[in-house]
Structure formats: C-alpha cells, structure tokens
Amino acid sequence: MHLTCLLWLAASPVAAQLPAAFAQAVPAADLARALSLAQQTAQALAPAEASISTRLGAVDARLRPAPCARVDSFVPRGVPPWGATRIGLRCASGPVAWTLFVPVHIQVQAPALALKTALPAGQKVGNEHLMLATVDWSARPQAPLTDAAQVLGRTLTRSVAAGAALREQDLKQRRWFVAGDRVKVVSGGAGFSVAAEGLALNDGHDGQRVRVQLLSGSGNVNNGNNGNSGSQRGPIVQGQAVGLHRVELPL
Numbered sequence: 001m002h003l004t005c006l007l008w009l010a011a012s013p014v015a016a017q018l019p020a021a022f023a024q025a026v027p028a029a030d031l032a033r034a035l036s037l038a039q040q041t042a043q044a045l046a047p048a049e050a051s052i053s054t055r056l057g058a059v060d061a062r063l064r065p066a067p068c069a070r071v072d073s074f075v076p077r078g079v080p081p082w083g084a085t086r087i088g089l090r091c092a093s094g095p096v097a098w099t100l101f102v103p104v105h106i107q108v109q110a111p112a113l114a115l116k117t118a119l120p121a122g123q124k125v126g127n128e129h130l131m132l133a134t135v136d137w138s139a140r141p142q143a144p145l146t147d148a149a150q151v152l153g154r155t156l157t158r159s160v161a162a163g164a165a166l167r168e169q170d171l172k173q174r175r176w177f178v179a180g181d182r183v184k185v186v187s188g189g190a191g192f193s194v195a196a197e198g199l200a201l202n203d204g205h206d207g208q209r210v211r212v213q214l215l216s217g218s219g220n221v222n223n224g225n226n227g228n229s230g231s232q233r234g235p236i237v238q239g240q241a242v243g244l245h246r247v248e249l250p251l
Contacts (some may be wrong), residue, residue, distance in 0.1 A: 008042040008216055018076055025065040026089060031056070034073035035104065038087045042106045045081045046137065047146070050110035057103025066119070068094035081140040082106040108137040112144035113151055118162045124155050125171070135165040142167045174206035176241045185239060199233070204241030211238055212247050 039054040046052060068091035076088045086101045114133040119125070130148060137144055144165035145151055174191040177183055177200050185198045198212035214234035239247040 012036045019063060022059050022065040025067045025091075027068075028072035030073070030089075034071075034087045034089060034102070035227050037073045037075065038085070038104045038106060041075050042082045042108060043046045045143075046108050047110045050108050050137070052082075052109075053107045055105050057105055059102050063100055065091065065098045065100060066094055066096035066099075068092075070094075075194060076101060080141045082108045083141060094193070104188075106138060110132055110137055111135075112137065112146050112165045113148065114144075114163050114165050115160055116162065119156055119160055121156050121158045124153060125151050125166075127152060133163065133165075135163075137165070139165075140167060142169055173208075175203055176206060176243055177204040177245050179203055181213075183212060183245045183247050185214065185237065186251060187239075187247060189251055198247065201236065205245065206241060208241055209238055209239045210247055211236055 015050045035054050035056060039052055042054075043050070051099050070091075070093040072090045072092045074088040074090060076086055079085045083105060083106065085104055087104050088099065088101050090099045091097055111132050112135050113130050114135055115129055116131050117129065119129060123129075127148065130151065135144060144167055150168075151166055151171065155172060157170060157172055160166065160170055177212075179198045179200055179202050183198050183200050183204070185196045187194050196214055198214045201211040201213055204210045213236050216234050237249060239249040242248045
C-alpha cells in the first residue's frame with residue numbers, strides 16, 4: 001500500500017499543485033505514509049470486501065512549515081474515518097517542532113442494504129423493498145445498514161431514492177414498549193444470568209436507557225398489559241431497551 005501511495009503521489013496532479021513551502025518541508029515518503037495510515041484506518045472499520053481509495057485534498061497554500069527531516073503521521077481524534085476527513089502530520093526531526101492537518105478524501109465502496117424503488121417519508125420498509133448493492137459508504141458519515149433485521153418493519157423518516165443505501169438516521173427508532181408496560185429485566189456475565197420482572201416508567205426506544213421499577217411476587221411478563229396485582233414494587237433501576245418488553249441491565 002505504501003508503494004501504491006508513492007506512485008500515486010508521483011503521478012497525481014494534486015502532488016504537482018502542492019504549495020512549494022509544504023512540498024519542501026514534508027518528504028514525499030512521509031506524506032505517502034500518512035495517506036497509507038488514513039486508508040488503513042478506514043479499512044479497519046469497513047467490511048472486509050470493501051474497495052477503498054484515498055486521495056490528498058487541496059492543501060492550504062498558507063501552510064508554511066519549517067523543513068523537516070522526518071514527519072510522523074497520526075489520526076486526529078474525532079475525525080470521520082472516511083469521506084472528507086483529515087490526517088495529522090507532526091515534525092519528528094527538524095529545527096522547529098510543528099503539527100498540522102491536511103485534508104484527505106477516502107472513498108469506500110462495499111455491499112449494504114439499499115432500496116429497490118424510491119420510497120416516501122412515513123413508508124414502512126418491507127422485505128420487498130430491499131436489495132443488497134455495492135454503495136458508497138463514504139457518501140455520509142454514518143455507515144449504511146447491512147442486516148435486514150435492523151430495517152424490516154421500521155418507518156422512513158425521510159424520502160429515500162431508489163438505489164440509495166439505508167442508514168440508521170433514515171429510520172424511526174423502534175419502540176419496544178411504553179410506560180406502564182410489564183417488562184423482563186435481564187442481566188448476566190460469564191457463566192451466569194439473572195432475570196426479573198418490572199414496570200417500565202418511560203417508553204422503551206431501541207438502545208435507549210429506560211427506568212424500570214422492579215416487581216416481586218409477579219407472574220409472567222404481561223406483554224404490554226398494565227397492572228401489577230399480586231406484585232410488590234421494589235427498587236427502581238436503569239437499563240437499556242433491547243427488545244420487545246425486554247430491558248438489559250449493565251453489570
């Protein structure tokens with residue numbers, strides 16, 4: 001990959017357009033290593049079958065770093081792994097210590113769930129609407145969805161074009177139960193698991209925290225019916241809504 005980046009830098013019109021001060025300060029081999037690091041970071045988060053391409057963006061002509069014998073690269077904290085992103089450069093051997101960031105564009109092509117036909121906002125997604133297609137994961141910061149179980153039966157929050165990949169933000173959050181429902185509260189670890197029943201104190205949206213009042217002396221989970229006859233209210237705990245009338249407590 002490093003040799004590929006060096007060849008790309010030699011042939012790229014962008015390389016020829018690098019500001020003179022920047023090109024003199026940053027050795028081509030070190031810049032190639034920086035691009036390679038950016039690509040490796042994207043590769044680590046992308047599917048194994050993904051096709052990834054990396055190119056240097058337009059470097060600000062106002063950057064005038066002092067000449068440096070060796071430049072180390074790093075991934076800045078909080079930058080997106082693909083799309084329009086940045087890579088950090090730090091002078092490790094030179095008369096003046098400096099750190100700067102250069103733009104990088106990383107494109108990721110990989111399979112994901114997409115729509116066969118355009119659908120409007122408010123449409124519930126069914127199996128007949130879905131197909132697996134190679135799409136541009138880097139078109140938006142959020143990764144596309146790849147598991148049909150994450151999509152089926154959910155409602156679109158916006159209109160989505162035919163062939164477009166589906167992302168979590170395109171879909172309304174699942175609501176597994178509402179306040180007042182009986183829920184099963186589970187927890188566990190290596191070699192053990194515990195379960196109890198409780199009363200949801202707020203609506204349970206998928207993956208969100210929810211407050212539950214534990215109940216003692218109750219029967220089976222009531223699958224959404226209120227009431228707690230024969231049950232005594234216990235302590236209030238906080239967990240995560242993970243399924244239909246199901247709450248998971250952290251250890």
